[in-house]
Amino acid sequence: MICDTESRGYKRNPAELQLNATEGFIPLWSEGSILRWRFQEQSLSNFESPNEVKAKIEELFALALEAWGDAVPVSFTRDDDAWDFQIVVQEVERCNAARACVLASAFFPDAGRHDLVIYPTLFKQDLSEQIETIAHELGHVFGLRHWFAPQSEPDYPAEPFGSQDRRSIMNYGPDSQLTEKDKQDLKDLYSRARSGKLKEINGTAIRLVTPFHTLRELANSVIFK
Template sequence: MFKPDCSTQSPGIDVALRVQVGWIDEVPRWRLGMILKYVICEESFRDKTAVTLCRTNLQAAIAKYAAIPVRFEEVSRNSPAHFRVVYMDQPLEGSSTTLARAFLPNNEAAEQRTLHVYGLAFSDKYIQTQISILAHEVGHILGLRHEFASWKEAEWSVTYGRPNNHSIMNYPPVHVTEQDIRELQSFYFDEMTALYGRPVRIYAPCESVYPRVNNLGSVMPLFAALSALIWPRSVPDVSKPHAYVEVP
């Protein structure tokens, strides 16, 4: 059994695997085999071109996790879904250098499951890396914490396996690695009910029809602190509930 490195790990695993998981007092994940339905709130985007780009890049990001036993399916705008994708020019609060923001598995109110994509992700500087940006956020949605969460973030986490400096959950995110996939598969197939004294929570929220939003977006998700994708040049201020740093 691997020893905790303040990230997630599973008893009994004897291969070199690692994911960084856990949040406050639990280890959240989706029900095995679940299909996560999502809607893209097209009305929140600046134009159809941005909608098409985001849709295409999100599909490409999701495809990188095809081997994971949790699926994603886009549904039509007014169909019931488990989460939504919303565009905003900038976050309602915090840093204007945030690229995107997602959530961890949860069973809270529907608005707590929102993938926000911000205007900066469509800028000339980052548009070519938007697939990697979204792949990082999909990692959060599947339950992954930042690779550096154990030593840079205040919220509790535990390590599942060994470090992966090239993980998609590191900064800057580049590729979903084979190790990322092996770790995540192992995490979902493990039948553990607790991890280092923290319960493993299985979530399967009800579907909801999301109301219309505008360019101001919506209420910030409860678990947003973990999933603000910022390309840091310094260590975040972990004394605050949301850690923001400057884009280089």
């Protein structure tokens, strides 16, 4: 699996669950956050059966969310108007000279609008790899960096949290597995951050953020008061 959310290479060394801190703080979703999403219809227009592609992607997302179980810190709902992210399906593969191909890319928590991109190579993988890829991308959406971020991406700060285990859904290759430790660490992180018991990690502040649509609704309420 290759993910393009952080396309800066890697090497595998033991590390903990890594949190995004590239903006000088650790962004996590506030309690009760609902991420509204849509398909970018234009990206599907060149497929023979766009509805079949949509159904396949929705199935993969449902299975990936089921795999994360009760560790999932946000809810998702489809909304073609007031959306926070859109699923873009690329028609052309993105591979390097060694034929290592990007399968997908996502985003980290913040109040902006984003794309979650899926490349056609994903659909050539077996079902378990497809589910693991989407589960990996959801890890980024939840605020997780690549497992190897501290060693290979020093210019893009990350902070460790939780148990040490090279087997993690945020790793690559055979060690990319969604484990009970992944899920428990994510649950503990959000529980402690949202309760106020955890306000910083290694001196880096945690900031709870809300999705784009909430700011839009707030702006509209101010305008119409």
